[in-house]
Amino acid sequence: MKKTLKKNIGLLHLWLGLASGLIVFIVALSGSILVFEDELDEFFNPEFYKVEAIGDKKLPVDAIVSQVQKEFHLKKIDRIYTFYDPERTLKILATDSDKKKQIISLDPYSGKVLASVPAKSRFFSVVLDLHRHLVLGDFGQAVTGISCLIFVFMLLSGIVLWWPNKIKNLKQRLTVKWDASFKRVNWDFHSTFGFYTFLVLLIISLTGLTWSYKWFENGVYFLADGTTKKPSAKVENPTKIDPEGDKSFFYQNIFAKTDSIYRYKGDTQIRMPADTINSIMVIKINLEKEIPNIASLAYFDKYTGKVVETRPYESFSNGDKLRRLIYPIHTGSIYGYPTKIIAFIVCLFAVTLPITGLLIWFGRKKKKKS
Template sequence: MNKTLKKNIGFLHLWLGLISGLIVFIVALTGSILVFEDELDQFFNPEFYKVAAVGKEKLPVDVIIADIEKQYHITEIDRIHTFYDPERSLIVTGPDDNKKDQIFSVDPYTGKVLASIPQKGRFFSVVLDLHRHLILGKFGKAVTGISCLIFVFMLLSGIVLWWPKKMKNLKQRLTVKWDASFKRVNWDFHSTFGFYTFLVLLVISLTGLTWSYKWFESGIYLLADGTAKKPSAKVENPTKTDPKGDKTFFYQKIFSKTDSIYKFKGDTQIRMPSDTINSVMVIKLNIEKSIPNISSMAYFDKYTGEIVKTKPYESFSNGDKIRRLIYPIHTGSIYGYPTKILAFLVCLFAVTLPVTGLIIWLGRKKTKKK
């Protein structure tokens, strides 16, 4: 490679790294925590996930919802999440009198509320907000998005800078000389493990761009489906006004109908529309599949509870199928614990990159002064 070009790449690598270092540190650290979000949350808050004893029969969901609405002054229901595991609690989300979303964990056998917490006050909700938005809303989202783009460049330029001029020096670039000076060990650690983690970090960074930029998500659909337009997840409600009729066991009927349509074992979630236009969306996750996030959908009339449309996973476009894999790939859950552990370790190493990079720069600055 041209010496001047490599020098310019090194200049950009250094200064862009210094500019984005703090953001990369925060995003990588929070990302490593979020890899094991489910496991950690269940470990520290078992009462939110597990019932004390498995009963003979679960209560109708509508009975549970009516009690929560009355007891906690919930004005409407946003989501209801049921689980195939008989030990799992029922999760209900909805806004209170102050329009703040609350999450309730309920024993589906007794109807007892096991725990409740404001959705935004949940520890992992705060960590996720910090990871994606730095708790700064749209401005924070823009900052993390730009930093993610810079980090992709840092990874690619890092490989260019790591690449030895002569192949006989390759072995030296693949090992850390632990018995050398601190300055040398720090440089070896930064560059050598940067090479080993390059591919995984690149995949995590590129998939992370999906939440930062619409153009990146549109690119996925363009490559997979030939059109950049993402299929709408909403279906218009056929009944325009609320007719008078029997609404007894409204939610329970929806859950039962969904199970009759999709007979595989799965966890089911009802999502109520936030407007008067769209239908109730139901998502059933297929837990029989080895790969996560394989779900089928059904839509129901928000007033009558009648089936409006079914959308089995097999009917999803290639773009939709790839998009549903982005999250498990990004978090490392795609193949269970082996890939989760890999993602966790790689993210922890990414936390060190801004630190070791800063030390390299300070060392060079000190040398120039001398």
């Protein structure tokens, strides 16, 4: 009975692996690149990160925005990013007159445009689209979601198949016999390193399901809060009609008010509402925390710039706090370079799993024919 069960699990492991192998290869390879996205992007595109020289004083944000709106014929400002590091550029995500998103990097001291790129053409935007959607939109997202679920099963079934029937064979399962035949080395590499990377790959796969399935994200909130009901990220704008008035320091005042509410060192971004109903959301990342993605929120009237609501990180539910941790856990950035390196190596190994698994299948077919 036990042998029959293990045999059936092995068959499922084999055929599901063959069916999802190509998708796993693409997602794992793109994921390994995204682990060091910030570092690689800054190395190849420094003009989006560093100013040419640190000035005495930064210009008001509104003056820079007004200038860039004219220069690029922008229809709408979507997001404005400012950074605590004095060497960092100011970044704007905006929609141009052709309704295309543009990322623009500016010198906050001089207002000079340092670089611009269509958001969809940015290299890491393409890699992320490949990672999440296979560059196929909703259909691609469905495929990667199913493949991720299959991969979770592959990891669990792989442990069952790896587990020795007798405890005396455990040592053999923990090492690769490098001086054996290619077939044996391939098998050992696939199963042994699959065991060593099992836990990290399982964590990365499970956290990845958050972006594929709403039910999984709801499950995160249920485990943390006991309910799937979570507060909306949007807050309705109290003012319904734009009043006349001087708005020459509108954005600058919002950034200043946010800094007066949250006095820690942080990077701040303004997110303009995509609709006509909701208010401006401002996110300030706390750089004083050891763990990344710890942030507090503030909401501002999109017409008057007055504070509508504040949501300090301390007021977040356990579910919200856990949800914010999922991204750094998934990318390996949770504890900086040590966990990033682990995530990178493990993702590279995941790239080899469909290949070594395919070779194992070819070896079995050849054996059956013989």
